[in-house]
Amino acid sequence: MTMNKPIRTIAIFLMALFAALLINATYLQYYAAGRYNDDARNRRVVDAEFSRQRGAILVGRDPVAVSVKTDDLYKYQRSYPKPELYAGVTGYFAYGGAITGVEKSQNDVLSGDDSRLFVNRLIDLLGDKGPQGGDVELTINPKAQKAAYDALTSLPGNVKGSVVALEPSTGKILALVNTPSFNPNKIATHDFAANQKAYDALNADPDKPLLNRAVQMALPPGSTFKLVTASAAISSGKYDASSMVPGGPTYQLPQTSGESGLIDNEGRDCGAKTVKFTQAMENSCNTVFAQLAVQVGADAMQQQAEAFGFNSSWFDDLQGTNGKTSLATSTFPKDMNPPQTGQSGIGQFEVRATPLQMAMVAAGIANQGTVMKPYLVNEVQSADSDTVATTEPEKLSEAVTPATAREVTKLLVATVNDGTASPAAITGIQVAGKTGTAQSGQEDVPPYAWFVSFAPADNAKVAVAVMIESADIPRDDIAGGKWGGPIAKKVMEAVLNQ
Template sequence: MNKPIRTISIFCLLLFLALMVNATYLQYWKAGKLNDDPRNRRELVASYSRERGAILVGRNNPVAKSVESDDEYKYQRTYPKPMEYAPITGWFSYYSSTGIERTENDVLSGEDSRLFVTKLVDLLSNDPPQGGNVLLTVDPKAQDAAYDGLKALGANVQGAVVALEPATGKVLAMTSLPTYDPNKLASHDLQEVTQDFKRLNEDPTQPLLNRAIQTRLPPGSTFKVVTAAAAIDKGLYTADDLVPGGSTYQLPLTHGPTGLIDNEGRSCGANGQKIPFTQAMEQSCNTSFAQIAEQVGAEDMVKTAEGFGFNSHYFDDLTPQAESVFPTELDDAQLGQTGFGQFDVSATPLQMAMVAAGLANGGTVMRPYLVDSELSADFDVLDQTDPQELSRAVSSTTASEVTKLMVSTVDNGTASPAAIPGISVAGKTGTAQTGTDRSPYAWFISFAPADNPQVAVAVMIQNADIPRSEIAGGLLGGPIAKAVMEAVIK
């Protein structure tokens, strides 16, 4: 073979090898990324041409489903109660997917390996492929009560409600305001989707944010139940004991008004006087709980807070979850502030619902979960979620003692708006200062019935068009918590 022919042959061989390498790279290494690329119209048409499974609540009531459409995509994703369930379902569109639509995508799309037989049968029978279904733990009546209660506070409210079943960790309700319409983001008009997504993403009120799990704020006086639990578990007090009181208290290491704690006029005894523990909780005495936290000590305060879930990740059914924080490096002044939920203490509504649920469950905190079961297209169970213990926060005796304090707070104190006739309710209010000119955050936690708990609730109101003087956890959050508890119990 002469030199020119040999050169051309080698060149052609190199081109052939380059094509083989490129094909292998695209089909093996790059395939997943190309499939997930929102610009891949082929993948878009394919995903919209499959009948995606439903997201269900209650007795198989769909809150997300696919219906036939008359365009090239064959199926349209629809959300029957869009605003109420959007923080849970999320949306499914060519942009991306969020919420349950994202975390349960393999089941809903039919790509889950457990649906292989179903896909094979569909293929052999020439039926269009179908995705599996996902059943949630949500109680529709509790969800309605939570959503309607928040909405009743006004058009511009920002807040969240979470309800849990204490014995299992099931999420019975989860709502967040402001919210959005996922039907618009699931539209087949891609230009309209782009515009709506941009509008929502740039909205300063952050309607795409699920405040139930992604907003972390000072929990204020609702955290006093954790301080009480730490003190009782350490053996310092019982619910029937006297604790430090006082109209004011100067934090250690401080001088003057900067470190002076007061109770905003509530009845907490004179300085140097001791008062009943029930009174300290009923009146939400900052001066008492600052001193109690100092007596407990930083190490045991951290231990108790982390027992309830602070400083940890525990929820995977929706992402991302903001971890609640209890600071681990504290001087004595900072420790006193943590006793009533200030300084650097911050919590999500889900976290504070877990605090209430842990006390309701005898001191055992269950891992919260939202997906009850994954189902085939024919509603055969693929997987059922089993309740799982997260931690033992405090002893059952301690939980019982704190429950006494919380019941007394509903019967005689600041948490009275959550009272339900004929049912014993445990509750605690919270109003957390923001450190700015903004209005404080209003919190409320509760569970009922106190002697046989079926539901634990946390309400957080971040902002509302309400005069500053009228913002209080009991006044705003109490009626919402009451409505949610009644929806579950009755």
């Protein structure tokens, strides 16, 4: 029997509809599934993720971010037991995909989507339990973290600054604090009107509490950069810690004339024409380090800075809301002329560094010249606390030879024993340190106070960088040693006295 034309037309039309339906279903479920799942407008996915029992962020055995049960639509509320102390580390997990810090960088683990947790997800699927996230254990030393936060916030007035402490031999971040800090619980709340109000207030705050100054702010490092200049000068083979170096009360930068190109030492004793290298570091002699930088040359200075981590990205354990990391890159300028090179030798011109970067410089010298890649995540665990992965320390570079590192260390020990870094001295322990006061370049912005140190000097367990952007301190009293040294001392003591 032959099918009549109307029936055949309808059959072909229905077949075409089924084919279109099949193609569309295949496209949506296979090709476009990932894009739709990642789309912030997909409320079903957002609600499901927000309702999941997210893993904990741990410092030792103590959670600094944890999901607790609730009676509302979303089942679990993200909670931060010590919010302001750890906000710069944990970040926050808020509705709609607003995630920062470790919450963002380790989101796959904490949400349970990480491939290393596949077996756990399968067990959860076959059992009665809903999907659970894995835990993330941090490298943070809780005593060092608290010491850093308490010391920084004890400065007078409205304090803006950061402290970073590293374990030189591994790159573990032992402390990372910022002030002003914020309370991530107010952003993570299920009261979305209150959530938005809190975020808007923090985002509009001129003191920028949401800014992670340890890794998102690069400022002129001032005289703490003299560690790099000293390393370059000693690596050139012309000097060691016992050498005489070019000094003087003033130094006219090459190719310049007048006040704009004149470097001075603000009255510190830096010799007539030459001075002992130890004395130059003890007194933080600008004339010495500007001349050393010019002698070494722009290319060698750039190579030395980059060997410590400048002009590159090497840290991914903290993330912001925009892009992959939204972290600041510490920069050392390229293609400088001689006067610019001289200024760079004292941490000015266009040299910029984050507190984490300057902690790495100190840690590299403390670790016999080897710079280790900094990391914050020590271990990934399943929801049952079984170890899934442990971070292995990774060498970033050989910044200087062990011999050069020992010579620079001698200079820094002398600076603590007899120079401007004496506020960081610890009884019975040899400490290496350096002060820094960097000009902001703006008349209405005060200088930045810096301090870097490590201890014990001959076998360092901790390296510290302190950056004080501003506090209620008279402009002419701003000094890295006076204000940053005691902070570094307390952090080092917290690590060493355990």
